[in-house]
Amino acid sequence: MTDDDHAGHGIELGDLSDLADGQLRCFEDIGPDGIVVCRAGGDLYALTDNCSHADTPLSEGRLRGFGITCPLHGASFDVRDGSHSGPPAWEGVPCHRVTEADGVAVVVLT
Numbered sequence: 001m002t003d004d005d006h007a008g009h010g011i012e013l014g015d016l017s018d019l020a021d022g023q024l025r026c027f028e029d030i031g032p033d034g035i036v037v038c039r040a041g042g043d044l045y046a047l048t049d050n051c052s053h054a055d056t057p058l059s060e061g062r063l064r065g066f067g068i069t070c071p072l073h074g075a076s077f078d079v080r081d082g083s084h085s086g087p088p089a090w091e092g093v094p095c096h097r098v099t100e101a102d103g104v105a106v107v108v109l110t
């Protein structure tokens with residue numbers, strides 16, 4: 001499946017009920033850079049798994065509240081919209097909509 005095949009279509013992520021608040025999970029085969037899915041405030045969020053500063057997987061970082069911190073230089077991003085909230089990144093990362101129903105999580109890439 002190509003990246004274009006993923007755009008705008010729902011992609012099942014499976015049952016993520018075991019993903020607790022504050023945890024991250026990487027889905028490396030979704031989209032050109034993979035996505036990182038996390039649960040924060042009880043809801044699921046997904047960002048492209050690639051820091052906008054220097055191409056590092058955010059899934060290897062840390063989630064605190066709604067902020068995910070890059071493991072390499074410490075830039076932070078808001079998981080609710082992908083906006084950058086701390087240097088050295090100067091731009092955000094793509095944010096993808098995640099729904100969860102009947103025990104199945106689905107992401108739609110933007």
Ligand code: FES
Nearest residue numbers: 051053070073075
């Ligand atoms: S690579 Fe993420 S802050 Fe530098």
